[in-house]
Amino acid sequence: MQRDAVLKKNITGVFFRYVTPGVIGMVGLSLYILADTYFIANGIGRLGLASLNIGLPVYNLIFGIGALLGIGGGTVFSILHGRAEHERANRPFTIAAVLGVCFSLLFALLGAFASGPIAALLGATEETASYTITYLRVILLFSPAFILNNIMTAFVRNDGNPHLAMAAMTISTLTNIVLDYVFIYPLRLGMFGAALATGLGTVLGLLIHLTHFLRKSNTLRLLRMRPAIREILQIFHCGISNFITEFSAGIVILAFNTVILKLAGNTGVAAYGIVANIAIVCTAFFNGIGQGVQPIISTNFGALQQKRVWHAFLLAVTCACTIGLIFYGTGILFPTQIAGLFNQEKSPELTALAVRAIHRYFLAFALMGFNIITITSLAAMSQLKEAFVLSVLRGFAVILPVLLLLSHFFGLDGVWLTIPVTELLIALLGTVFLLRVHRKLKKV
Numbered sequence: 001m002q003r004d005a006v007l008k009k010n011i012t013g014v015f016f017r018y019v020t021p022g023v024i025g026m027v028g029l030s031l032y033i034l035a036d037t038y039f040i041a042n043g044i045g046r047l048g049l050a051s052l053n054i055g056l057p058v059y060n061l062i063f064g065i066g067a068l069l070g071i072g073g074g075t076v077f078s079i080l081h082g083r084a085e086h087e088r089a090n091r092p093f094t095i096a097a098v099l100g101v102c103f104s105l106l107f108a109l110l111g112a113f114a115s116g117p118i119a120a121l122l123g124a125t126e127e128t129a130s131y132t133i134t135y136l137r138v139i140l141l142f143s144p145a146f147i148l149n150n151i152m153t154a155f156v157r158n159d160g161n162p163h164l165a166m167a168a169m170t171i172s173t174l175t176n177i178v179l180d181y182v183f184i185y186p187l188r189l190g191m192f193g194a195a196l197a198t199g200l201g202t203v204l205g206l207l208i209h210l211t212h213f214l215r216k217s218n219t220l221r222l223l224r225m226r227p228a229i230r231e232i233l234q235i236f237h238c239g240i241s242n243f244i245t246e247f248s249a250g251i252v253i254l255a256f257n258t259v260i261l262k263l264a265g266n267t268g269v270a271a272y273g274i275v276a277n278i279a280i281v282c283t284a285f286f287n288g289i290g291q292g293v294q295p296i297i298s299t300n301f302g303a304l305q306q307k308r309v310w311h312a313f314l315l316a317v318t319c320a321c322t323i324g325l326i327f328y329g330t331g332i333l334f335p336t337q338i339a340g341l342f343n344q345e346k347s348p349e350l351t352a353l354a355v356r357a358i359h360r361y362f363l364a365f366a367l368m369g370f371n372i373i374t375i376t377s378l379a380a381m382s383q384l385k386e387a388f389v390l391s392v393l394r395g396f397a398v399i400l401p402v403l404l405l406l407s408h409f410f411g412l413d414g415v416w417l418t419i420p421v422t423e424l425l426i427a428l429l430g431t432v433f434l435l436r437v438h439r440k441l442k443k444v
Contacts, residue, residue, distance in 0.1 A: 006299045011311045014296055018157070019319070021166030022292025023285055025153060028169035030284035032201065033059070035177045036194045037277040042344035043184040044131070046270040048191060049342065051131035053273035054122050054257060057250030058136055062143050064246030065103050066150025069096040071291065072239020074154035075380055078295045081158075081219075082302025090221045092235055093155055097222060099232070100151045104144035111140025123257055127266060134191045142199030149202050152209035158295045159220055164212055172205030241379045241391035245287075245372070248395025255400055256415065263412050264353060271353035274342045275361045275416075282327045286320050286369040290376030297380035306441055313377045320369025331362035353412075360416035367423040374430040378437065386433040394426045 006014055033056070040048040073096035080089040110118065115137040116129075124132040139146075149168075157165045176197050183193025212218055253276060260268040293316040300308040331338065339354035371394055378387035399422045406414030406421070 006296055011296075011308050012315065015293065015312055015315045018162050018296055019289050019292030019316070021162040022157065023288030024166045025157075025162075025169035026284040026288030026291065027281060028166075028173035030281045031173045032176050032198050034277050034281055035173075035180050036198060037273065037342060039180045039184045040191065040194050041270075041274075041342040044190055045345055046267060046343075046347065046350060047127055048131055049273045050266045050269040051124065051128040051135060051191065052194075053253065053269055053276060054124050054128060054132050055119070055135045055139070056276070057122060057254045058118065059139055060246050060250030060253070062107060062139070062146050063150065064243045064250070066100070066147040067154075067246050068236065068239040068243035069100050069103075069147070070151040070154030070239070071242040071294065071379075072096070072235040072237070073151070074158040075238040075294060075298050076234055077155060078158045078298035079302040079382070082299040086219065089219070090223050091225060091227070091231060093220055094223045094225060095227045095232055095235060096151050096155070097148070098227075100147045101144070104147045107140050107143035107147075111137050111143065115140065122254060123261065125261075125266065131191045135195045138192060138195035138199060142195075142202060145199060145202040145206050149206040149209065152206060152212070154291070155220055156209055156212045157291070159212065160217060161212055161215065162292065164209065168205045168208035171208060172201045175204050176201030237384045238379055238382070240384075241375050241387040244388075244391035244395045245375070248391075248399075251396050252399050252403075255403055256418075259403060259407050259415055260412070263407070263415070267347065267349050268353055268412065271339075271350055271357050272415075274339060274354045275357045278327075278331075278338065278358075279361070279364075279419075282324070282365050283368065283372070285323045286372040287376075289316050289320050289323075289369070290373050292316075293373070294376055294380045297377055301381045309381065309441075310438070313373070316373045316377065317370055320373050321366070324365040324367070324369040327365045328362045331358045331365075335359060356413070357416045360413060361419055363417075363420035364423045367420075367427045371423055371426045371430055374434060378433065381437070381441070383433075383437050386437060390426060390430055390433065393429065394422065398422045398425055 036052060037049065040052050073092040076092040077089045080086070080092075115133045118136055119129055119132040122132065149172075153165045153169065156162075156168075179197035179200060180194055183189040183197050187193060189196065213220065256272055256276070257269050260272050264271070293312050296312045297309050300312070335355040335358040336351065338358060339351050343350050343354070371390070375387050375390045375394070378384075378390070399418060402421050403415065403418045406418055408414070410417070
């Protein structure tokens with residue numbers, strides 16, 4: 001990793017060098033699902049769109065495991081490099097890789113033998129069951145590629161090669177989009193084709209990441225070692241906030257699907273699928289900024305460069321909040337056009353529900369970026385308790401009660417307002433945590 005550049009060069013230049021490819025990579029990853037959403041909505045219809053949204057929690061879980069091991073291990077890797085402990089830095093890489101293989105095999109077995117029960121557990125109805133089962137089976141069988149690709153993305157970026165991570169994700173995403181079109185339209189493979197395109201695109205991304213091992217500047221090595229429980233827990237501690245963010249997104253989607261199904265049926269779930277998938281893209285910008293700035297914060301934190309840590313944090317928050325406001329403004333100005341992209345059947349009911357959802361749900365984007373950057377940065381500074389608390393509260397501990405309360409009193413409008421209200425509450429608490437951590441670190 002280019003440690004001297006991260007510690008000594010102009011922080012703004014270093015920030016954009018790491019964050020730009022990070023954002024492109026994460027947005028590319030989110031476009032996997034958005035491409036599936038677009039082609040399924042227009043090639044299969046609202047039941048296909050509803051089925052995709054029903055299956056998304058499993059995708060979130062798989063991606064969350066990759067984030068747990070990749071971001072957690074990458075954070076430890078960067079902190080050790082910041083302390084000039086270069087030999088030890090490959091221990092978290094080896095542990096993350098081995099655990100990634102173990103989790104992958106478990107998910108693949110579930111895909112082969114338990115896709116039906118999982119679909120039923122997620123709330124698939126008689127209308128959507130066959131679509132959901134097909135999608136889940138393929139996604140779970142490709143879980144080794146998803147998890148290992150996420151791990152490699154994090155470590156390649158932390159090893160000073162963010163542009164390769166960006167290239168891998170960009171090429172992978174473009175491949176997925178092309179294959180989505182080919183499999184769903186000319187070949188008419190339906191949900192199987194959409195999931196297969198996603199899996200094959202990810203395999204290509206993983207292969208591109210592996211070329212990092214051919215570079216002379218590569219410091220990543222797989223070691224023959226016996227990991228200590230303490231080392232595994234350290235990786236989990238540093239990655240748990242990212243895991244909670246991803247996994248809880250799946251729990252929230254499941255909870256929203258359940259409530260909306262009762263209030264508005266499968267068409268309501270399809271409308272939620274539209275706003276939720278656009279939210280995934282917006283969130284990807286924020287996660288890309290957070291993951292891009294993480295090596296900068298971790299390395300400078302390890303070297304006790306506190307001013308550079310907070311400078312990088314403020315740059316990240318400024319970028320995230322600006323992007324959030326752009327997304328919000330776009331939703332306010334063009335809600336009908338956005339809904340129309342995913343409504344080839346021209347259903348007036350779906351359009352009306354989606355427009356109303358966009359007007360309310362998109363309010364959350366104004367504060368969502370601040371919260372994600374705050375959580376990621378606290379974890380990068382080893383402030384694990386604060387990051388964990390915010391992750392749990394933002395992930396499900398606040399959202400679920402707010403969802404039940406607002407949907408009870410305001411119906412479907414209450415559902416759409418759940419995320420904005422939650423983000424506001426978390427932003428207030430996150431500000432308190434940041435001020436407290438800033439005072440504590442000034443004494444170091």
